[in-house]
Amino acid sequence: MSAELEVPATLGALGDIAALVRRLAGSAGLGKGASYRIRLAVDELATNIVMHGYRGGDGRITVRGRSGPGRVRIRIEDHAPAFDPVQGRLPPEPHTAPERRRIGGLGIHLALTSVDEFDYVRRDGRNISTLTVMAEGTDPCPPLP
């Protein structure tokens, strides 16, 4: 299965992105755990684009997905200022008092720890993140259909 969606960068559009991710996960036969992981990863990155990339201003997000047996790959593109999620990652700070914790970067951390593969490139003024999640127990190198 292949699917593509372009939405305005608003919190209201995140539901449409989640619906597309759910369809791809279903098509790939992912179980509940892997389906949750890809949903969380895409949601965190898309939310970050809305809130911090475009800073609530006008913008678009394009999501392209492909599913094969036991595997979903999703690419997220935006035109916001350059942002490499790997650099923006913020590990948990368990010893910091709750009121001082910076939760913002935790969303990125959750996204990156939820996927099996992640890649980021900056190309032609666009941020492009590619995420892959495989069903539990899947061979790490299955060929794509």
Added chain:
Amino acid sequence: MPLSVSLSIEGDTTVIELDGELDAKTAPDFHQTIEKAAGHGTSTVEIRMAGVGYMASAGLRSLVFAQQKVGEHVTIKVVGAIEPVARTIRTAGLDRSIVLSDD
């Protein structure tokens, strides 16, 4: 998917029950209820999450907000969170200051 939030008092415990999905869009509804709960002055705030099928990092912000609002002398319990939600809470290290409970 919408989030439904209800608030009640059971003795010296304020109960917030959440149903649905907790993300950047729905978290503000939860925040409003946290403000009300903080005004009750009970010794425990119990957040029942068995009905929460999905929680994003915005939900973590809500839990941190709850801690800030209710103050140090109040215990916050998260009850019934499904495993992926509980894992998110543990990943953030919040299980050190919030009681994660199955019942």
